[in-house]
Amino acid sequence: MSIVEMLQEATPKYELTLPSNGEKKSFRPFLVKEEKILLMAKESSDELTVMHAVRDLIKSCVDIQNIEQLPMFDIEYIYLQLRAKSIGEMLTPTYGFPNSDEKIKLNINIDDIKVEFDEKHTNEIAITDDIIITMNYPTIKILERIKNTKGAEAIPLFNLIIHCIDEITTKEETLNKNMLSIPELTEFVSNFTKDQYEKVVHFFATSPKLEYKDTIKTKNGKEKEIVLKGLLDFFKSGSAI
Numbered sequence: 001m002s003i004v005e006m007l008q009e010a011t012p013k014y015e016l017t018l019p020s021n022g023e024k025k026s027f028r029p030f031l032v033k034e035e036k037i038l039l040m041a042k043e044s045s046d047e048l049t050v051m052h053a054v055r056d057l058i059k060s061c062v063d064i065q066n067i068e069q070l071p072m073f074d075i076e077y078i079y080l081q082l083r084a085k086s087i088g089e090m091l092t093p094t095y096g097f098p099n100s101d102e103k104i105k106l107n108i109n110i111d112d113i114k115v116e117f118d119e120k121h122t123n124e125i126a127i128t129d130d131i132i133i134t135m136n137y138p139t140i141k142i143l144e145r146i147k148n149t150k151g152a153e154a155i156p157l158f159n160l161i162i163h164c165i166d167e168i169t170t171k172e173e174t175l176n177k178n179m180l181s182i183p184e185l186t187e188f189v190s191n192f193t194k195d196q197y198e199k200v201v202h203f204f205a206t207s208p209k210l211e212y213k214d215t216i217k218t219k220n221g222k223e224k225e226i227v228l229k230g231l232l233d234f235f236k237s238g239s240a241i
Helices: 003-010 032-042 049-062 072-086 140-147 155-163 182-190 193-205 229-232
Strands: 014-017 026-027 094-096 103-105 114-116 122-128 131-135 165-169 174-176 209-217 223-229
Touching: 014 072, 026 072, 032 049, 049 072, 049 140, 049 229, 072 140, 072 209, 072 229, 122 193, 131 193, 140 155, 140 174, 155 165, 155 182, 165 182, 223 229
Parallel strands: none
Antiparallel strands: 014 026, 094 103, 114 209, 122 131, 131 165, 165 174, 209 223
């Protein structure tokens, strides 16, 4: 056995539970060579670059298939579990207050960051009495498609809705996403009323999300609530590595 193989055999193994379905997966800490992926991603403010770095890290370290199909809240949770076992449980992101130049360095224990579930949340939405749509949660694959869609930056939520529709059920039939083209889905969503559109927006607003909340005192002694959510927030200065 080579010294590299001996090192690999001695690398500890851990277990995590996917928030989306309760499945247990084994993983190992990331290595020095893999930490370079995070160093490069940390310099980027582009969400897709960060997602790709985290995806590549998970592929190397976690016993899991079809990473691109996992909901983003699973991806974010897995990353933080990897980070905790590879570097340490404490994160030190720099938080900037809205409409203020004041910034503060936080000290957050990864164990205090949870995937929040809304009890009233559902992925089945009654658009009319006769039309029900079933939604998928955003995944890396879906976000890649949106990023490559012309004009997606102008109307990101509209594009997200189109790409997250999984099925459309009527009294006569059920149409899955593979039976409908993007132009057909675009026309379908374009014909929503404002109330129908808001129902779908509510799906995203109440979807499970990795989130950390706390109340801290500012320099002038006032108490303010801070909220961190999503990969970019946890990658801010000092938090990723």
